[in-house]
Amino acid sequence: MWRARARRVPLHAVVVGLCLLWLVPAVGLLVSSFRPPRLAAISGWWSALAPPYQFTLENYRAVLSAYNMERSFLNSLIITIPATVIPIMVAAYAAYAFAWMRFRGREPLFTLVVGSLVIPLQMTLIPVLRLFTAFKLVGTFPAVWLAHAGYGLPFAIYLLRNFMGALPRDVLESASIDGARPLAVFFGLVLPLSIPAMASLAIFQFLWVWNDLLVALIYVGGTPAVAPMTVTISNLVNSLGQNWQLLSAAAFISMALPMVVFFALQQFFVRGILAGAIKG
């Protein structure tokens, strides 16, 4: 018995070791964010784990008030919520048409959607930026909402169409025969049945927009009144340099919400990944 156990020791050592390797860097940053500046600059964060315990909330107060993090947190929220809601509903309409309506050009059109999953965003940045400039939208929230909605659509349509296409045919057809209009079929049957897929998608899009740097950098750039946390932090990395206790506090403020979402809704997130692992 013990011999069989002993043979499993290397297995446990590798798995536990890798888990630690994944956790320790993040823990180090968390510990640093609570350390007073003079200590953080001269000793490693691990020395804070032994007495005398010297921790402070000063770093969080400092980044929130003096480095625009409070405003940026709000901006991230204002950007993320509509940028998540808009594409999901638009994609649900399109997915319904692709899955349950017959029309000429359906196959080629959907192939185009699948193909556009991998178009690099870089291909679109300059023309879209010029479009926003022409409509005086650069540096505004609606610009970022619309851009994220457009970029998120191919994946959203792909995922929802596959899910809706797998719904039981007889249920939907008998509803139509009973005289239900497409509007009623969609809102009464298709949408409620698609809630699991829509939930996966919502989490995906939420995390993707919340964590995005490139789109915000291009269309919002240096406008502090609109900049989300990713943009603000990447500026702080340059301006704060060695002030690790401030940088780490800022990074943790930006990680808090996605981590909560992640832990609360991990199942949906994983299901979404498994359903369509090819986001562009």
Next chain:
Amino acid sequence: MNDPVVLAIVALIGVPAAQLGYAVVIEGILERIAARWERILRPWLWLAPALCLLSVFLIYPALHTVYLSMLDARSAAFVGVNNYLFVLTNHEMLLAVRNNLLWLVFFTGITVSAGLLLAVLVDRVRYESLAKSVIFLPMAISSVAAGVIWKFVYEFRPAGASQIGLLNAFLTAALPGFRPVGWLVNLLTDNFALIAVGVWIWVGFCLVVLSAALKGIPAELLEAARVDGATEWQGFWRIILPTLSSTILVVTTTLVILALKAFDIVYVMTNGNFNTEVIANRMYKEMFNIHHFGRASAIAVLLFVATVPVMIANIRRFRAQEALR
């Protein structure tokens, strides 16, 4: 445009209301027109919002970028293939291409193998779901935050000073005579230091996808192989690997695209200094530092060309799946 109260109303009430209203209005119109037209128009009206957004934000800009890539810095005069010639011979750009190849080989290779190895290993321990959550966690945070985390791990102080970066502190403590390394400025290590951050983020993705596929292999199959005297090692190479090959291909293509588009990590951690430049960051600099929109567009087009094989593979795979439905 940025008044918070107006925005909140628009975002939380206006947008959903407009979207619901759209479906009600188009169905209202469809009910009032001839049945023949109703059948033809209905799909297109349901598709219209999506097609508009896709055209404005993906299709039209992608085509327009191809056109811009043949114009000069201010998009005023036609210059033919000059931008491509410049981009393909410029030293910085060639360096970026080399680094993207490093990303392609090492980021993709290490992430997929580590994900596969972990999928097989965690399958055998009782704390599987906990281990998966831990490895998967970096997927939830931004590359910017991950960049800060790892910049701190790589922090360098001269030899003799107290090291506050975990990596140098660990190595100086563990190996006598080890001299601290500036991981992000040393030309031999910096690209790999950046790639390691990408690996840290994405192994969880590979693990979750491959682990789900692994659960699909019937336990009896592996058990039968064991009874017939196959070692674990043979079981892995002869049964697990061939069965998972299509899933491995899917995660590999995803990672290939990520490697080609690598931007956030590099932008935050080194901004391409010390020979760590990548194509996407090069394009950003051409756009915002140098303001040469022709060259920036040419770089984007090259990036797109590199993803075309993956796009074709995806479409083929999709067609094959459809044929099975």
